[in-house]
Amino acid sequence: CGGAGMNLKKNILIVDDEPDLLDLLVDLFSDKHQVVQATDGQQALEMFTAGRYDLVISDIRMPRMSGVELLKAIKSKGATPVILMTGFSELLETQSAYDLGADEFISKPFKPDDLVKLAEGFLDNSRRPESNIDGDFCKIHVDELQLGSQAIVDIYFRLSHKKYLKIIKVGKVIERDRVKAYIARGLVSLFVTRDDFAKYVGMNLKMARERFHDE
Secondary structure, three states: OOOOOOOOOOEEEEEOOOHHHHHHHHHHHHOOOEEEEEOOHHHHHHHHHHOOOOEEEEEOOOOOOOHHHHHHHHHOOOOOOEEEEEOHHHHHHHHHHHHHOOOEEEEOOOOHHHHHHHHHHHHOOOOOOOOOOHHHEEEEEHHHOOOOOEOOOOEEEEEEOOEEEEEEOOOOEOOHHHHHHHHHOOOOEEEEEHHHHHHHHHHHHHHHHHHHHHO
C-alpha cells in the first residue's frame, strides 16, 4: 500500500502561559510533528474542541483555566493522552490531576530530552504497562527534611502504587517556605528510592550530630 511504514506527523497541543518556555516546547517537537500552542487553558480547550490531537502537554497553573480543569474537560471528550508539567508548589493539584486521569507528569525544571522521550512513548504507542513500584521506595517524614539545604538524593511524591513523581532533584535546594506550606496543609510523607535511603538517613544523622555538637 502506498505510504505504508511512513512516519506520519502527529498533532500535539502545547499549553503554557510562560512565553519563553512555550517557545522552547514548541521547538522541541515542531521538526517531527505538527504543533499548536496555547497560552492558557481556556484557549487550549477551544483549540482542542475544534481540532484533533494525538497528545496534549500542559502546565498546571495558568490563568483563566488551570491545567487540571483543562484535563477534566479533555477527558470528558475522549482518551487523548495528557502530560502535565508540575512543580513542588502544585503537589495538591497534581494529586487531583492524577485522580482525574492524567496520563503522565513531568516535574519542573526538567531536561528537554526527558519530555521528548515521555511524549514519544505516547505518540509511537511504546508505553509499557505500569506495575506496582511501592517496593522501590522508602517513606520519609516531611518534617525531617533539612530545610534550606541542598538535597543529597532525589525526593518523590507518591501519586499511587504505580506512580511516583520526582519533585526535588539531587543538588536542588529544599525550599523552606514551600515545605512548611505543605506541612501546614497536612502533607506528612515523601519518598526516596530504596537505593538512596541509606544515604539519606546517614546524612540526616551526620547533620543532627553536627547540630548537637554546635549546641
